[in-house]
Amino acid sequence: MIPRGTRLLPLILVALVLVLTRPALAEVEVEEVVSPGGIKAWLVRDETVPVTAIEFTFKDGGAGLDPDGREGTANLAASTIDEGAGPYDSQAFQQKLADRSIRISFNAGRDALSGSFYTLNRYRDEALELLRLALTQPRFDSEPVERIRSQIMVGIRQSESDPESVGAKALREAVFGDHPYAEPVNGTEASLAAVTVDDLRTYVKEALTQDRLTIGVVGDIEPDTLGAMLDRVFGDLPETGRADPTPDIEPRIAGGSIVLDMDVPQSTILFAQRGMAIDDPRYYAGMVLNYVLGGGSFNSILTDEIRVKRGLAYSVYSFLHPMDHAALLRGGAATQNARAGETVDLVRQVLTDIRDNGVPADKVEDAKTYLTGSFPLRFTSSSQIASQLDAMQYHDFPIDYFQTRNAQVEAVTQEAVDALAAELLDPQGLLFVIVGRPKGLGG
C-alpha cells in the first residue's frame, strides 16, 4: 500500500475542530500513516518532550488463545517476551533497556495483548531495535521463563487470600460458568505449571500478527520516518495467525448473593449485572448513566447514599465493563461486617430507584459537563495520548474522534438516559459476591 492522504486529512480536521471544541484541543491532530509495507498507525506529532511513545495492541491475541489446561500461557509469554531476544539473553537485554532508560512492556488481557514502548529520542534507534527483537525473536530461555513463572505463581497464591481477588474470581465463575471468561488470565497453579516453552513460541506465532495490530504513536516524527520505523519493527511479523475461539456470550446472571468466608473485619462487596457493548449506539447515554450511578465519585448516587449520608464505606463505585465478547455493569464497596447487609440493600435499592424513576435532571447535566470538560485531561502525556490513539483504532472509532466525541456526549438527553436505565438496570439479576463475615444479609 501507498501512504494515502496523510497530509490533507489533518488540515480538514483542524477546520472542523475550530468550530466544535475549545481551540487548544485542535492542536491534537491525528494523522493516519501507512508504511510502505502496509502497516497502519495513527500519529500525533508533538515536540513538547524529546521522547517517542508507541502503544500497540494485538486484538484477539490475549488469554482467549490459551490452550485448554494451560491457562496462563499468554500472560507468561507477555511477561517473558522482553526477557531476552535475538542475540541478547535476559540479562543482556534488560541491561540494554536499563542503561538507556528504555521502557518496553507487554500485557496480556482476556481479549488482547497490548504493548508499550517509551524512549528518549536520543536512544530511539537502539530502542526500536530492541522492540523489533522482542516481537520477532523472543528467546524464552529457561532461566527467565522459570524465574518469571515462579513470580506469577506467588501472585496466584497470594490472590487466594486477598478479598478483592477472591471475590473477583467467584464473580467471574458465577457469571460466565464454563465460558472462557471464567478462567483467570494468570492461570491457576496447575495450568501455569503445565505451560511449556513450545506453548509460548506457538502463542507468539499465533497472536503477534499484522492483521490484528493497532498502533498509536506520539513523538516528534515525520510520517515518512514513522513509515520506515513501522516496517522495521512490525514488518517481519506474520500476516495472520489463529483466530481467538472465544464465543460471544450474553451472561444469564442469577441475582442474589454469594458469601465467601474470610476472617477479616471488613466485607469486600463486588456486584455485577448485564452491561452494554462499546459499539451500542446508546453507549454515551450509558456513560452518563454510570456516572450518575457510581462512576462519578462524589457526584454519584451510590457514593452519596452509602458513603456521604451513612459513612458505610470509604469507596463505593460502579463501572461499565465492555469486553469483546460480553459486557457487564460492575461495581463494589467495602464496609465493616456488621453493616454489609445494609450496604448490599442500599446498592440494590439505588439501582431499583433509578430504573423506576429515572435520574434527576441536574445529575444528567452535571454528568455531561464533567464528561466533556474532563476530556482534555486525557492528553497530558505522550504515552497517554498514544494509548488513546491505539484504543480508538481498536474500537473502530473515527479518526476525528477527539473532535467529535464531546458532541456525542452533549447530544445525550434525559429521556435517553431514563429509557436506558429502565431497560438496562436489573435489580433482580444483580449478583453480589461478599468476602468476609457479613451480617444482615437477606434482609
Next chain:
Amino acid sequence: MRSLNIALGAATFLLMSGAVPALAEVFGAKETVLDNGMRIVVVENHRAPVVTQMVWYKVGAMDEPPGRSGIAHFLEHMMFKGTDTLEPGEFSAIVARNGGQENAFTSQDYTAYFQSVSSDRLDLVMELEADRMVNLNIAEDQFELERRVVLEERRQRVDSEPSSILSEQVSASLYRNHPYRNPVIGWAHEIETLSIDDAVDFYRTYYAPNNAILVVSGDVDANEVFAMAEKYFGVLDPSEIPERPDYREPPMTVEIEVVYHDPRVRQPSVTMRKLAPSWNTIEDRSETYALEVLSQIIGGGSTSTFYRSLVIDQGVAVNAGGWYDGDGRGPGTIGFYISPADGVSLDEAEAALREEIAKLLTKGVTEFDVERAVIRLQDAAATARDSLSGPAMTIGRALSTGRTLEDIEEWPDRIGAVTVDQVNAAARKYLSAPGEVVSRLLPEGGEKGAGQ
C-alpha cells in the same frame, strides 16, 4: 479520593525518589512569594488546554499532638465538608461540574490538595482553595459520619492487607522517638476519640498562607498565575505557625525483631531496616546524593545487583532488593528485602541476603555501576516534564520537605558529581552501624524459618 499517601513498600520509595529529580531548565519553573509568605510556583506546559493546581501545606501526621494520631488525615477529609459559604460536598460538585478531577493526600510530612481542570477554570478552583484555606466550617453530624468513613478506610488499607499490618508495627519499632512511629491514618482507638475541636485546632494552627505552597502546572502564563494568586491568596492573613520540635532519633544500638503471622500470607518475606540520614537531618548532604545513587544500584528491577545475585544467579529468591529513602522531614531509612524461592527457608534466604550486604561492604559497588545509575537518574529527569501533574508533585513534595527550587534545578548535576568512593563510604558508614529492625511476614503457624 481523600486518599492517603503512605509509601509502604520499598518499591514505592524507589519510584518516588526516582521521580523526584528533574532539571529546573526542564521544568522551567518560575516562583514568587506573596507578602503574606505564601510561595507560588508555576510550570508552564502548553501541550493541552489543562492545568493542575496543587496546594501543599507544610504539615502532616508527624505534627499531630500526642494521643491525636490521624487528625491530619481526618482533617483532610473534612476539608471537603463545607465552608462558611459552601455546603458539604459542594466543593467537589463544583469541580466535577466544571470537568475537573480532584484529590487530596496526607503523608507524615505534608498534606496536599489538587485539581486538574481546563485551564480557563483555574480562576474558579483557585478561589475555592483560598476559601477553604481560611473559611472551613465543619458540622458535628458531618464529622461523625466521616469518622465512620475513615475507620472503613483504615480497615480497607490496613486490616485487609497483612503486609500493611506488619509495616505499621515496624514503624512503631523503628522510630523510638520520632512521631513517624504513628501511622498516617492513625491508630483505630485514637481515631475513635478524635473530636471536632481537635480538627479545628489543627486547622487553625497550621492552615495559613505562610505555611502553604501553591504549585500550578499546565497551560498557563506564569505572570497571570502570580496575579491570580495575589488576588485570591494574597488577601489572606498570615498566622503564627508554631515552631515544630526537632525530633531526633537516638542512636539505635539493638536489633529488634518484628514477626507477624497471618493465615492470609502465602509468600513469606523478610525485611531489614536501619535508620539513615535524610536531607533534613544531615549537614553533609553529599551523603544523601551518594545514597540515592546506591539506592538505584541495589534497588528493585531485574538488573539491580541484589536481584541479579539472589534471584538470577543463586536462585534463592523470587524477589529481592534494597532501597534508601531520605526525602522526608524526619529521619531516612535504608533497607533490604527478600522473598525466598520455593524450597528455600526464610532463614536461608536471610542468610544469603546478609552475605550479599557483607559483600557490598567489603567489595563495594564499581565505578561502572555508579556511571550507569547516574545516567538512569538523569534520564528520568529528562522525561519528568512528560506529564501534567508530575512536575507539580515533584516540586510540591520537595518544597514542602525543606528543599528549594534551586535544589531541584541542580539535582542532576549534584547526582552527576557523586563518585564511587562516596557511594561506598556512605554505604559502609550507615550499613555497618549497629542496630536494625528485622521484620518477618509469615503464614499462620509457620515457623520462623519455614519458608513455604
